[in-house]
Amino acid sequence: MEILMSVVIGILFMVATYLILTKSLLRIVIGTGIISHAVHLLILTMAGVKTGSPPLLGEEAALYTDPLPQALILTAIVISFGVTGFFCVLAYRAYKELGTDDMDQLRGNEHE
Amino acid sequence: MNNLIVLPIVLPIMTGIILIFFSKHIVVQRWLSLISLLAFIGIASSIVQQVYTEGIQTLYMGGWLPPFGIVFVADMFASLLVLTSGIVALSCLWFSFRGIGLDREKYYYYPFFQFLLTGVSGSFLTGDIFNLFVFFEVMLISSYALIVLGATKIQLRETIKYLVVNIVSSALFVASVAYLYAITGTLNMADLSVRVAEVGQTGLLNVVALMFLIVFSLKAGLFLYFWLPGSYSAPPTSIAAIFAGLLTKVGIYALFRTFTLIFYHQPEVTHQIIGWMAGATMILGAIGAIAFSDVRQVLAYNVVIAVGFIVFGLAAHTTAAVEGAIFYLINDMIIKALLFLLGGAMIGIAGTSHLQKMGGLIKYHPVLGWMFFIAAIALAGVPPLSGFIGKLLIVQGGLTAEMYWLVGISLATSLIVLYSIMKVFMHGFWGETKLSPKEEKGSDKGLLAPCAVLVFLSFALGLGADFFYPYIEIAAETLMDPTIYIQAVLKE
Numbered sequence: 101m102e103i104l105m106s107v108v109i110g111i112l113f114m115v116a117t118y119l120i121l122t123k124s125l126l127r128i129v130i131g132t133g134i135i136s137h138a139v140h141l142l143i144l145t146m147a148g149v150k151t152g153s154p155p156l157l158g159e160e161a162a163l164y165t166d167p168l169p170q171a172l173i174l175t176a177i178v179i180s181f182g183v184t185g186f187f188c189v190l191a192y193r194a195y196k197e198l199g200t201d202d203m204d205q206l207r208g209n210e211h212e
Numbered sequence: 213m214n215n216l217i218v219l220p221i222v223l224p225i226m227t228g229i230i231l232i233f234f235s236k237h238i239v240v241q242r243w244l245s246l247i248s249l250l251a252f253i254g255i256a257s258s259i260v261q262q263v264y265t266e267g268i269q270t271l272y273m274g275g276w277l278p279p280f281g282i283v284f285v286a287d288m289f290a291s292l293l294v295l296t297s298g299i300v301a302l303s304c305l306w307f308s309f310r311g312i313g314l315d316r317e318k319y320y321y322y323p324f325f326q327f328l329l330t331g332v333s334g335s336f337l338t339g340d341i342f343n344l345f346v347f348f349e350v351m352l353i354s355s356y357a358l359i360v361l362g363a364t365k366i367q368l369r370e371t372i373k374y375l376v377v378n379i380v381s382s383a384l385f386v387a388s389v390a391y392l393y394a395i396t397g398t399l400n401m402a403d404l405s406v407r408v409a410e411v412g413q414t415g416l417l418n419v420v421a422l423m424f425l426i427v428f429s430l431k432a433g434l435f436l437y438f439w440l441p442g443s444y445s446a447p448p449t450s451i452a453a454i455f456a457g458l459l460t461k462v463g464i465y466a467l468f469r470t471f472t473l474i475f476y477h478q479p480e481v482t483h484q485i486i487g488w489m490a491g492a493t494m495i496l497g498a499i500g501a502i503a504f505s506d507v508r509q510v511l512a513y514n515v516v517i518a519v520g521f522i523v524f525g526l527a528a529h530t531t532a533a534v535e536g537a538i539f540y541l542i543n544d545m546i547i548k549a550l551l552f553l554l555g556g557a558m559i560g561i562a563g564t565s566h567l568q569k570m571g572g573l574i575k576y577h578p579v580l581g582w583m584f585f586i587a588a589i590a591l592a593g594v595p596p597l598s599g600f601i602g603k604l605l606i607v608q609g610g611l612t613a614e615m616y617w618l619v620g621i622s623l624a625t626s627l628i629v630l631y632s633i634m635k636v637f638m639h640g641f642w643g644e645t646k647l648s649p650k651e652e653k654g655s656d657k658g659l660l661a662p663c664a665v666l667v668f669l670s671f672a673l674g675l676g677a678d679f680f681y682p683y684i685e686i687a688a689e690t691l692m693d694p695t696i697y698i699q700a701v702l703k704e
Binding site (some may be wrong): 120125128132135136138139140142143146147168169172175176179182183186187190191193194197198206 | 342345346349353356357360363365368369371372373375376379380382383386387389390391393394399
């Protein structure tokens with residue numbers, strides 16, 4: 101299972117890198133969304149995918165699943181959700197103000 | 213256990229939340245944020261004093277003992293930086309009363325300012341590496357909002373780049389935390405240090421260490437600084453000043469924390485690379501500082517040079533070098549904020565940031581001119597101002613560590629720093645006066661007092677070095693000997 105997950109994470113990173121390197125602003129937004137998604141899956145995989153019973157004291161199991169990665173992912177998801185939301189608004193506003201969503205045209209060195 | 217430690221985090225965040233409700237009452241917002249910052253400075257200085265007398269202070273959140281719960285740790289290094297950020301923030305806030313403009317004040321400038329401070333002090337005080345990520349994000353999200361506030365074209369353009377760079381580096385941060393957790397099974401920094409020492413820092417852990425190096429270098433502007441000059445020249449003066457004073461410094465703090473506490477076992481791998489990166493940063497920053505004749509760009513490249521110089525102290529990793537790095541870091545927070553504020557006042561008066569288009573400002577603005585001059589020589593490290601002692605100690609440490617090349621580079625770039633700032637001074641303040649008082653685009657009324665606070669502090673740090681030295685010594689001692697930190701947190 102971990103091997104499969106690792107491959108999936110690798111593909112997600114690949115897709116995200118490709119999207120972030122494209123010209124269109126909207127694709128970059130999606131790319132950043134996918135890269136944070138890949139990272140969340142990475143935390144889950146790194147801690148080992150489900151090896152024991154739920155981490156509750158009454159279960160009296162020999163092996164418990166580590167609850168910490170899920171807490172970490174929850175925090176990271178909230179943060180990346182907020183940042184993606186902000187990025188969407190920023191991209192929209194930038195498109196409105198600058199009249200383009202092409203990263204090549206957003207270069208510019210002139211200082212006002 | 214010391215509940216005082218959480219106040220530098222709770223106070224700004226509560227103030228920020230309260231300020232949101234007064235978004236249309238600017239006077240209330242100003243007073244509230246000013247009072248809150250004064251209280252912040254008071255608390256921070258009492259924490260410094262407590263750490264000085266009683267040793268490292270810790271706070272276990274919710275009573276969960278480490279390594280299981282989140283722990284806040286105030287050692288001397290962190291608490292000194294919290295205090296300095298409070299003071300720098302106070303000056304920038306005071307400056308923005310006149311410098312930022314009513315529109316921005318109405319659109320939640322002050323709340324974001326407080327949230328930024330929350331993130332900064334949280335990053336300094338936390339003792340848990342994932343919590344460090346969370347506070348980094350608090351700081352970064354507020355900085356995204358601050359940098360784009362006002363939404364001029366140039367701001368929108370630069371924010372997109374800044375945002376993408378930081379999202380990618382944050383993703384890498386979480387990825388390296390995940391790898392670290394897979395190898396060691398803990399996130400508490402003290403516990404991490406113990407476990408890394410047990411298993412030995414080999415192969416995989418070195419890779420993780422280098423991933424952290426990339427992440428924090430991106431945030432600190434060490435070698436990977438390509439985003440910095442653009443982003444720091446886009447926002448208005450007081451925001452650029454607080455960025456220059458605080459944001460990159462948090463990255464430097466994280467570098468110091470991880471590479472003195474956790475990954476210090478193989479300096480011939482990690483610290484060697486850090487050394488090369490520091491050298492490259494200094495050289496490239498110096499080239500940028502000479503090449504541009506735009507006030508903001510010159511100042512932004514000076515931020516880059518200083519980052520390289522401070523991190524060189526880390527790479528040398530001797531007691532003197534680390535002491536010097538801490539001293540120079542504190543000095544640099546003050547001086548960089550001061551220079552950006554003064555540069556902003558200059559641009560405000562001249563109406564342009566291009567050096568060739570301004571001149572002779574000193575005729576009508578002597579105080580501004582001389583303060584800029586003092587800041588310039590303090591930055592370059594002319595005694596008796598504050599930059600000198602830090603520089604001396606770092607160079608001494610570098611010589612002890614036998615890093616002659618890097619010492620040479622750092623001394624040469626010091627000259628270039630002096631040259632580039634003097635270029636700004638001579639073109640901006642000397643020469644033919646191009647604008648009469650009536651033609652000036654703005655005034656410096658009310659802008660000089662906050663700068664004077666920082667000038668005074670710079671003098672105090674330089675002349676009263678004997679008074680500050682014991683604090684720096686304790687901070688460096690904790691950094692050089694991780695067992696002090698570990699024992700204070702884990703209490704074995």
